[in-house]
Amino acid sequence: MALRRLALLAALLLPGTAMAQMDMSWMAMDGAGSGTARLPATEAMRGVHIMPGAHDMVMLHASILPVYTDQGGPRGGQKFYAQSMAMGMWVHDLGDGAKLTGQAMLSLEPAMRHDGYPLLFATGEEAYARALVDRQHPHDLFMELSARLDVPVAPGAHAFLYGGPVGEPALGPSAFMHRASAQYNPEAPITHHWFDSTHITYGVITAGLAGKTWQIEASAFRGQEPDERRWNIERPKLDSWSVRASLAPAPQWLVQVSYGQLKRPEAAHPGENEHRFTTSAHYNNGRGLSAMAGFSAKTRVPGETRTAWLGEVNWDANAHDTLFSRIENVNNDELFPDPASPLHDQAFRLTKLEVGYAYRLHLVGPVQVAAGGTGALFAKPAALSAAYGRNPIGATIFAKFSLSN
Numbered sequence: 001m002a003l004r005r006l007a008l009l010a011a012l013l014l015p016g017t018a019m020a021q022m023d024m025s026w027m028a029m030d031g032a033g034s035g036t037a038r039l040p041a042t043e044a045m046r047g048v049h050i051m052p053g054a055h056d057m058v059m060l061h062a063s064i065l066p067v068y069t070d071q072g073g074p075r076g077g078q079k080f081y082a083q084s085m086a087m088g089m090w091v092h093d094l095g096d097g098a099k100l101t102g103q104a105m106l107s108l109e110p111a112m113r114h115d116g117y118p119l120l121f122a123t124g125e126e127a128y129a130r131a132l133v134d135r136q137h138p139h140d141l142f143m144e145l146s147a148r149l150d151v152p153v154a155p156g157a158h159a160f161l162y163g164g165p166v167g168e169p170a171l172g173p174s175a176f177m178h179r180a181s182a183q184y185n186p187e188a189p190i191t192h193h194w195f196d197s198t199h200i201t202y203g204v205i206t207a208g209l210a211g212k213t214w215q216i217e218a219s220a221f222r223g224q225e226p227d228e229r230r231w232n233i234e235r236p237k238l239d240s241w242s243v244r245a246s247l248a249p250a251p252q253w254l255v256q257v258s259y260g261q262l263k264r265p266e267a268a269h270p271g272e273n274e275h276r277f278t279t280s281a282h283y284n285n286g287r288g289l290s291a292m293a294g295f296s297a298k299t300r301v302p303g304e305t306r307t308a309w310l311g312e313v314n315w316d317a318n319a320h321d322t323l324f325s326r327i328e329n330v331n332n333d334e335l336f337p338d339p340a341s342p343l344h345d346q347a348f349r350l351t352k353l354e355v356g357y358a359y360r361l362h363l364v365g366p367v368q369v370a371a372g373g374t375g376a377l378f379a380k381p382a383a384l385s386a387a388y389g390r391n392p393i394g395a396t397i398f399a400k401f402s403l404s405n
C-alpha cells in the first residue's frame with residue numbers, strides 16, 4: 001500500500017530514527033472516501049504525498065477532464081466541456097493517536113454555462129431559474145472546505161468530529177468522483193440526486209465513532225442544494241440531519257447504510273422536504289478491479305417515493321488498458337417540468353447502460369492521462385419515444401489528466 005511505502009521512506013529519510021521506534025499509525029486512512037465516507041481499505045487515495053515533517057503529511061490531487069459528448073436522440077445534446085477538480089489535504093499528528101485534518105477541494109466548473117453539460121435522463125438543480133433536465137449541473141468552485149479531529153477513545157476505536165462551511169454529510173456512498181469504480185467514467189451518474197448529490201453542502205457538522213472495520217456517524221447540515229451561482233460560498237445552515245453506518249467485513253469490502261431527512265433540498269420542488277435512504281456495497285481487490293452496487297429510495301414529503309439502482313465496475317486489465325461500465329435504473333418524475341406538458345410530473349422507469357474503455361499513459365512526473373470513449377444505451381417506456389426518439393444512443397470521448405502516486 002502507498003501509505004506503508006511512504007512511511008518506510010519517511011523513516012529511512014529521517015536521520016537517527018529507526019523504523020521500529022517510529023509510530024506511523026497516525027497516517028493510516030482506513031479507506032477514506034469523500035467527506036467522512038469510507039471505501040474499502042484496499043482503495044489507496046490517488047494523488048501526490050509530501051511529508052513536510054515527521055508529524056505532517058500533505059496530499060495533493062488534481063484532475064482535468066476534457067470531454068466531447070453526443071447524448072443521442074432529439075433531447076440529447078452535444079457539447080465539448082471540461083470537468084476539473086483540485087484537492088489539498090493536510091494531516092497533522094497531534095500525538096497519542098490523535099490527528100487533525102484540513103481539506104480543501106476546488107473546481108473550475110463554474111466557468112461552464114449554468115446548465116452544465118448534456119446528460120440524457122439526468123435531472124436535479126436549476127439553471128437560469130428553470131429545472132435542469134437531460135443535463136448535469138456544474139460543480140461549485142468550493143467543493144469542500146472542512147476540518148476534522150480524530151481522537152482515540154478505546155483500543156482500536158476513535159471518535160471524530162468533522163465540519164466546515166462546505167462539506168459532505170454522512171449520507172450516501174462516497175461521491176462518484178472519489179470512487180475507483182468510477183474513476184475513468186467521464187459522466188456523472190443519472191442517479192446522482194438519489195445517491196451522492198449532497199457531496200457539496202453549505203454547512204456540515206458530523207460526529208462519529210470508528211474502528212478499522214466499522215463506523216457510525218451522524219450529521220447536521222443544510223438541506224438546500226447549491227444554487228446556480230457557483231463561484232460563491234452560500235450561507236451555511238443546520239436544518240437537516242442524517243445517520244450512516246459502515247462496515248468493512250474484509251479489507252476489500254465496504255458496506256454502508258444511511259438515512260437522512262433534508263429540508264427543502266430542491267428549488268424545483270418548493271415546500272417539499274425529502275427523506276433519503278441509501279445503501280451500497282463497494283469492492284476493491286487492490287489489483288485494479290473495483291466495483292460498487294447501490295440502492296436508494298427518496299421520498300418527497302409530501303409526495304411519492306422514487307427508487308434507484310446503480311452498478312459500477314472499473315477494471316485496469318493491465319498497465320495501459322481499462323474497461324469500465326455503469327448500469328443505472330431509476331424512477332424519475334422530473335423529465336417534463338413544464339406544467340403544460342401532458343407528461344408533467346409523471347414517473348418513468350429508465351435504464352442506462354454505459355460501457356467504456358480508457359488507455360492509460362504515464363506522461364511526465366506524477367501526471368498521467370487516460371483517454372478513451374464510452375457508449376450508452378437506454379431502456380425506457382414507449383410513452384417517452386415521442387420526446388426522446390425510439391432508441392437514443394449516446395457516445396462520449398474524453399481524456400483525463402490527473403496526478404497520481
Ligand SMILES: [Cu+2]
Nearest residue numbers: 139192197199
Ligand atoms: Cu455533484
